[in-house]
Amino acid sequence: EAQVTQNPRYLITVTGKKLTVTCSQNMNHEYMSWYRQDPGLGLRQIYYSMNVEVTDKGDVPEGYKVSRKEKRNFPLILESPSPNQTSLYFCASSKGLVVYNEQFFGPGTRLTVL
Amino acid sequence: QQQVKQSPQSLIVQKGGIPIINCAYENTAFDYFPWYQQFPGKGPALLIAIRPDVSEKKEGRFTISFNKSAKQFSLHIMDSQPGDSATYFCAASDPSGGTSYGKLTFGQGTILTVHP
Numbered sequence: 001e002a003q004v005t006q007n008p009r010y011l012i013t014v015t016g017k018k019l020t021v022t023c024s025q026n027m028n029h030e031y032m033s034w035y036r037q038d039p040g041l042g043l044r045q046i047y048y049s050m051n052v053e054v055t056d057k058g059d060v061p062e063g064y065k066v067s068r069k070e071k072r073n074f075p076l077i078l079e080s081p082s083p084n085q086t087s088l089y090f091c092a093s094s095k096g097l098v099v100y101n102e103q104f105f106g107p108g109t110r111l112t113v114l
Numbered sequence: 115q116q117q118v119k120q121s122p123q124s125l126i127v128q129k130g131g132i133p134i135i136n137c138a139y140e141n142t143a144f145d146y147f148p149w150y151q152q153f154p155g156k157g158p159a160l161l162i163a164i165r166p167d168v169s170e171k172k173e174g175r176f177t178i179s180f181n182k183s184a185k186q187f188s189l190h191i192m193d194s195q196p197g198d199s200a201t202y203f204c205a206a207s208d209p210s211g212g213t214s215y216g217k218l219t220f221g222q223g224t225i226l227t228v229h230p
Contacts, residue, residue: 035220042203042220042221042222043158099145104159107155107157108155
Protein backbone atom coordinates (compact mmCIF):
# COMPACT_ATOMS: atom_id res chain seq x y z
CA GLU A 1 0.00 0.00 0.00
CA ALA A 2 1.33 3.42 -1.00
CA GLN A 3 1.72 5.50 2.11
CA VAL A 4 3.61 8.00 4.22
CA THR A 5 4.41 6.79 7.71
CA GLN A 6 5.44 8.82 10.72
CA ASN A 7 6.77 7.76 14.11
CA PRO A 8 5.98 8.27 16.84
CA ARG A 9 2.30 9.21 16.52
CA TYR A 10 2.25 10.76 19.99
CA LEU A 11 5.11 12.16 22.01
CA ILE A 12 5.32 14.00 25.31
CA THR A 13 8.72 15.38 26.18
CA VAL A 14 10.39 18.05 28.27
CA THR A 15 12.05 21.29 27.28
CA GLY A 16 15.54 20.82 25.89
CA LYS A 17 15.48 17.07 25.33
CA LYS A 18 16.48 16.38 21.72
CA LEU A 19 14.00 14.37 19.68
CA THR A 20 13.55 13.05 16.17
CA VAL A 21 10.31 12.38 14.34
CA THR A 22 10.79 9.95 11.50
CA CYS A 23 9.02 10.06 8.14
CA SER A 24 9.17 7.46 5.42
CA GLN A 25 7.39 7.07 2.07
CA ASN A 26 7.24 4.03 -0.19
CA MET A 27 6.16 5.79 -3.41
CA ASN A 28 9.64 6.75 -4.68
CA HIS A 29 8.66 10.41 -4.40
CA GLU A 30 11.29 13.09 -4.90
CA TYR A 31 9.61 15.86 -2.93
CA MET A 32 9.05 15.68 0.82
CA SER A 33 7.93 18.27 3.30
CA TRP A 34 7.20 18.88 6.97
CA TYR A 35 4.28 20.96 8.25
CA ARG A 36 2.97 21.94 11.63
CA GLN A 37 -0.74 22.43 12.22
CA ASP A 38 -1.96 24.84 14.88
CA PRO A 39 -5.55 25.99 15.54
CA GLY A 40 -6.39 29.15 13.62
CA LEU A 41 -3.12 29.08 11.72
CA GLY A 42 -3.71 26.16 9.39
CA LEU A 43 -0.75 24.20 8.08
CA ARG A 44 2.59 25.94 7.94
CA GLN A 45 5.56 24.52 6.14
CA ILE A 46 8.70 23.94 8.22
CA TYR A 47 11.18 22.48 5.70
CA TYR A 48 11.01 20.80 2.35
CA SER A 49 13.29 18.69 0.22
CA MET A 50 13.24 18.44 -3.55
CA ASN A 51 15.59 15.44 -3.64
CA VAL A 52 18.33 13.61 -1.76
CA GLU A 53 20.70 16.06 -0.08
CA VAL A 54 18.57 19.03 -1.23
CA THR A 55 16.62 20.77 1.53
CA ASP A 56 15.28 24.28 2.01
CA LYS A 57 13.49 26.31 4.63
CA GLY A 58 9.76 26.72 4.65
CA ASP A 59 7.88 29.45 6.47
CA VAL A 60 8.62 28.44 10.07
CA PRO A 61 12.04 26.70 10.16
CA GLU A 62 13.36 28.15 13.45
CA GLY A 63 14.13 25.45 16.02
CA TYR A 64 14.00 22.58 13.53
CA LYS A 65 16.49 20.61 11.46
CA VAL A 66 16.00 18.08 8.69
CA SER A 67 18.13 15.77 6.62
CA ARG A 68 17.56 13.82 3.40
CA LYS A 69 20.19 11.14 3.10
CA GLU A 70 17.89 8.64 1.41
CA LYS A 71 15.04 9.25 -0.96
CA ARG A 72 12.44 7.53 1.19
CA ASN A 73 13.27 9.13 4.58
CA PHE A 74 12.98 12.69 5.79
CA PRO A 75 13.40 12.96 9.58
CA LEU A 76 12.51 16.10 11.54
CA ILE A 77 14.89 16.95 14.36
CA LEU A 78 14.21 19.21 17.31
CA GLU A 79 17.60 19.80 18.94
CA SER A 80 16.24 21.65 21.97
CA PRO A 81 12.44 21.55 22.00
CA SER A 82 10.51 24.36 23.63
CA PRO A 83 6.83 24.58 24.66
CA ASN A 84 6.00 26.72 21.61
CA GLN A 85 6.82 23.70 19.46
CA THR A 86 3.88 21.84 20.93
CA SER A 87 1.86 21.10 17.82
CA LEU A 88 0.54 18.52 15.37
CA TYR A 89 3.18 17.66 12.78
CA PHE A 90 2.64 16.23 9.32
CA CYS A 91 5.07 14.83 6.83
CA ALA A 92 4.07 14.85 3.16
CA SER A 93 5.49 13.64 -0.12
CA SER A 94 4.81 14.14 -3.82
CA LYS A 95 6.21 12.87 -7.08
CA GLY A 96 7.62 16.29 -7.91
CA LEU A 97 7.07 19.95 -7.19
CA VAL A 98 3.81 20.60 -5.36
CA VAL A 99 2.66 22.99 -8.04
CA TYR A 100 2.31 20.08 -10.44
CA ASN A 101 1.73 17.10 -8.17
CA GLU A 102 -0.59 15.95 -5.41
CA GLN A 103 0.89 15.82 -1.93
CA PHE A 104 0.29 12.72 0.19
CA PHE A 105 0.24 13.31 3.92
CA GLY A 106 1.21 11.04 6.77
CA PRO A 107 -1.12 10.42 9.75
CA GLY A 108 0.47 13.09 11.94
CA THR A 109 2.56 13.25 15.12
CA ARG A 110 1.12 15.05 18.10
CA LEU A 111 3.98 16.55 20.10
CA THR A 112 3.69 18.05 23.56
CA VAL A 113 6.69 19.85 25.05
CA LEU A 114 6.40 20.48 28.79
CA GLN B 115 2.30 37.20 6.84
CA GLN B 116 -0.60 35.01 5.80
CA GLN B 117 -0.54 34.87 2.02
CA VAL B 118 -3.74 32.86 1.76
CA LYS B 119 -6.65 33.98 3.91
CA GLN B 120 -9.53 31.56 4.45
CA SER B 121 -13.01 32.14 5.84
CA PRO B 122 -15.08 31.28 7.72
CA GLN B 123 -13.20 29.59 10.52
CA SER B 124 -16.15 27.27 11.17
CA LEU B 125 -19.39 26.50 9.41
CA ILE B 126 -22.48 24.54 10.39
CA VAL B 127 -25.08 23.47 7.85
CA GLN B 128 -27.97 21.05 7.65
CA LYS B 129 -27.83 17.98 5.44
CA GLY B 130 -28.53 19.00 1.86
CA GLY B 131 -27.26 22.54 2.35
CA ILE B 132 -24.52 24.14 0.24
CA PRO B 133 -21.61 25.27 2.39
CA ILE B 134 -19.27 27.77 0.77
CA ILE B 135 -15.69 28.32 1.92
CA ASN B 136 -13.77 31.30 0.62
CA CYS B 137 -10.08 32.01 0.13
CA ALA B 138 -8.22 35.12 -0.94
CA TYR B 139 -4.58 35.37 -1.94
CA GLU B 140 -2.03 38.11 -2.47
CA ASN B 141 0.71 36.60 -4.61
CA THR B 142 -0.24 36.96 -8.27
CA ALA B 143 2.38 34.34 -9.18
CA PHE B 144 0.35 31.59 -7.52
CA ASP B 145 -0.53 29.12 -10.24
CA TYR B 146 -2.11 26.13 -8.55
CA PHE B 147 -4.95 26.15 -6.04
CA PRO B 148 -5.80 22.85 -4.34
CA TRP B 149 -8.29 22.12 -1.61
CA TYR B 150 -7.48 19.53 1.02
CA GLN B 151 -9.94 17.67 3.26
CA GLN B 152 -8.94 16.45 6.70
CA PHE B 153 -10.93 14.09 8.89
CA PRO B 154 -10.26 13.96 12.65
CA GLY B 155 -7.11 12.00 13.45
CA LYS B 156 -6.01 11.84 9.83
CA GLY B 157 -3.69 13.74 7.56
CA PRO B 158 -5.08 16.08 4.90
CA ALA B 159 -5.95 14.56 1.52
CA LEU B 160 -6.31 16.28 -1.82
CA LEU B 161 -9.97 16.91 -2.65
CA ILE B 162 -9.94 19.02 -5.80
CA ALA B 163 -7.61 21.52 -7.46
CA ILE B 164 -7.77 24.27 -10.07
CA ARG B 165 -5.38 26.29 -12.19
CA PRO B 166 -6.11 29.95 -13.04
CA ASP B 167 -6.81 29.30 -16.71
CA VAL B 168 -10.35 28.15 -15.84
CA SER B 169 -13.03 29.83 -13.74
CA GLU B 170 -14.68 26.72 -12.41
CA LYS B 171 -13.94 23.06 -11.82
CA LYS B 172 -16.41 20.45 -10.68
CA GLU B 173 -15.77 16.97 -9.31
CA GLY B 174 -18.86 15.19 -8.07
CA ARG B 175 -20.53 17.37 -5.43
CA PHE B 176 -17.47 19.60 -5.02
CA THR B 177 -16.94 22.73 -7.12
CA ILE B 178 -14.15 25.29 -7.11
CA SER B 179 -14.98 28.77 -8.38
CA PHE B 180 -12.01 30.94 -9.29
CA ASN B 181 -11.91 34.73 -9.79
CA LYS B 182 -8.44 35.70 -11.00
CA SER B 183 -9.05 39.46 -11.07
CA ALA B 184 -10.30 39.47 -7.49
CA LYS B 185 -7.63 36.98 -6.40
CA GLN B 186 -10.25 34.82 -4.76
CA PHE B 187 -11.39 31.24 -5.00
CA SER B 188 -14.03 29.25 -3.19
CA LEU B 189 -15.21 25.71 -2.54
CA HIS B 190 -18.89 24.80 -2.84
CA ILE B 191 -20.25 21.49 -1.59
CA MET B 192 -23.55 20.58 -3.19
CA ASP B 193 -26.09 18.44 -1.31
CA SER B 194 -23.81 18.26 1.73
CA GLN B 195 -23.84 15.09 3.83
CA PRO B 196 -22.85 14.36 7.45
CA GLY B 197 -19.88 12.44 6.02
CA ASP B 198 -18.56 15.72 4.61
CA SER B 199 -17.95 16.96 8.16
CA ALA B 200 -14.23 17.68 8.21
CA THR B 201 -11.69 20.47 8.17
CA TYR B 202 -11.09 22.00 4.76
CA PHE B 203 -7.93 23.82 3.74
CA CYS B 204 -7.36 25.90 0.66
CA ALA B 205 -3.80 26.27 -0.58
CA ALA B 206 -1.74 27.88 -3.29
CA SER B 207 1.62 27.30 -4.93
CA ASP B 208 3.99 29.40 -7.02
CA PRO B 209 6.08 27.75 -9.76
CA SER B 210 7.94 30.87 -10.82
CA GLY B 211 10.95 30.63 -8.52
CA GLY B 212 9.88 33.43 -6.21
CA THR B 213 9.93 33.26 -2.43
CA SER B 214 7.17 30.65 -2.49
CA TYR B 215 8.94 28.36 -4.96
CA GLY B 216 8.52 24.70 -4.09
CA LYS B 217 6.10 25.51 -1.30
CA LEU B 218 2.44 24.97 -0.73
CA THR B 219 0.94 27.83 1.27
CA PHE B 220 -2.20 26.89 3.19
CA GLY B 221 -5.14 28.89 4.46
CA GLN B 222 -6.16 28.79 8.12
CA GLY B 223 -8.72 26.01 7.67
CA THR B 224 -12.50 25.77 8.01
CA ILE B 225 -14.18 23.27 10.33
CA LEU B 226 -17.36 22.13 8.57
CA THR B 227 -20.14 20.37 10.47
CA VAL B 228 -23.08 18.94 8.54
CA HIS B 229 -26.02 18.03 10.76
CA PRO B 230 -28.27 15.11 9.76
